[in-house]
Amino acid sequence: MAERSGEFSIIDRFFSSGSAAGPWFCKGIGDDCAIIDFGDSRIAVTIDMLAMGTHFLPDADPRNVGYKTLAVNLSDLAAAGATPRAFFLSIGLPDKNDAWIEAFSEGLMELAKEAGCALLGGDTVRTPKNPVTGEHSPAVFSITAMGDLPPGLGLTRAGAKPGDDIWVSGTLGDAYAALKYRWGHWAAAPEAVRLMSRRMDRPEPRNALGRALLPLATAAIDVSDGFSQDLTHILERSHVRARVSWDDVPRSEALMSLPEEEQREAALSGGDDYELIFTAPPSLRKAVFEAGIAADTLVTRVGEILPSDGDGTSLTVYDAKGAAVILKNGGFDHFA
Numbered sequence: 001m002a003e004r005s006g007e008f009s010i011i012d013r014f015f016s017s018g019s020a021a022g023p024w025f026c027k028g029i030g031d032d033c034a035i036i037d038f039g040d041s042r043i044a045v046t047i048d049m050l051a052m053g054t055h056f057l058p059d060a061d062p063r064n065v066g067y068k069t070l071a072v073n074l075s076d077l078a079a080a081g082a083t084p085r086a087f088f089l090s091i092g093l094p095d096k097n098d099a100w101i102e103a104f105s106e107g108l109m110e111l112a113k114e115a116g117c118a119l120l121g122g123d124t125v126r127t128p129k130n131p132v133t134g135e136h137s138p139a140v141f142s143i144t145a146m147g148d149l150p151p152g153l154g155l156t157r158a159g160a161k162p163g164d165d166i167w168v169s170g171t172l173g174d175a176y177a178a179l180k181y182r183w184g185h186w187a188a189a190p191e192a193v194r195l196m197s198r199r200m201d202r203p204e205p206r207n208a209l210g211r212a213l214l215p216l217a218t219a220a221i222d223v224s225d226g227f228s229q230d231l232t233h234i235l236e237r238s239h240v241r242a243r244v245s246w247d248d249v250p251r252s253e254a255l256m257s258l259p260e261e262e263q264r265e266a267a268l269s270g271g272d273d274y275e276l277i278f279t280a281p282p283s284l285r286k287a288v289f290e291a292g293i294a295a296d297t298l299v300t301r302v303g304e305i306l307p308s309d310g311d312g313t314s315l316t317v318y319d320a321k322g323a324a325v326i327l328k329n330g331g332f333d334h335f336a
């Protein structure tokens, strides 16, 4: 694999090897979840952190922050096809603002109940004080979430085969467009802003779909850093290339009210979508549509997996005229 940049070079260089060889069989290191077998049981485990200012705006409604902190973790479980069962919560807070924490907890517990996922433990600390300003650093939250899988099953980023269809759940780009609006970079009509902001504030983890795809999909990932970057993770892990048709990329009516250039940036490189990208053989198209209906989730075929040309992995997105779409950026990277 080519040397990666930003946050991924940190993971690759310092944390992807060198630990003990554990006794548990674990499938999917470097995936959305670690898939672990003990005895006849198989579980999926994931961890994800949200920091104020980096993942949510300082004036965000704490109910939404609580909801989203769990939702992004359940989305990683969805990418593995796992059913959420339990989670652990670590929090670092600058001060004891009970009203804020109560609202955060309400949002968190709302989704925990909806998903049947129990809070089993955690850790609570105060963030460090800046000796010059006297201010404590902003809040951070980390959740470790666990789900179960049928023995022998579980989706990973590896496994996409040449000829497979590439599918996406829901629609892409709304959350990023809402953020661009909040930053004052883009304009939109009030109703479009309302709908897109809802997607940024309250992502819907696709666990029912992930579960239904267990016997069907050859690879899966959830879209956190942007469609092109996250699909590229599947391509790298599966040693394949892909072509995608821009016209087929599912977008909400709200996003489609924005200029075409902004739609492309948001849907292809934006991130924060928490939809699933997955691959499946064309022979299973009907079954994939049925899985979408059973999970009450839109599924759209956007492209096809191609064989590796020996020159690494690559993704090309084509417009309706067959011209390659220039991707605005590589998607979200904490250290890019």
Ligand SMILES: Nc1ncnc2c1ncn2[C@@H]1O[C@H](COP(=O)(O)OP(=O)(O)OP(=O)(O)O)[C@@H](O)[C@H]1O
Residues within 6 Å of the ligand: 011, 015, 016, 029, 030, 031, 032, 033, 048, 076, 224, 225
């Ligand atoms: N500090 C770390 N130590 C060990 N493994 C890590 C570390 N940070 C990330 N990883 C692993 O690297 C892989 C990629 O991490 P990443 O955070 O991008 O996951 P993701 O599911 O794609 O992203 P997101 O956090 O946006 O859901 C995952 O398998 C993750 O467990």
Ligand SMILES: Cc1ncc(C[n+]2csc(CCOP(=O)(O)O)c2C)c(N)n1
Residues within 6 Å of the ligand: 048, 049, 053, 054, 055, 056, 057, 058, 179, 224, 225, 270, 271, 272, 332
């Ligand atoms: C205030 C604010 N600034 C930026 C963003 C966008 N954003 C932050 S992290 C991330 C990728 C997933 O993160 P990770 O890889 O850490 O899971 C995205 C798309 C936001 N939501 N709020």
Ligand SMILES: [Mg+2]
Residues within 6 Å of the ligand: 032, 075, 076, 079, 221, 222, 223, 224
């Ligand atoms: Mg993920």
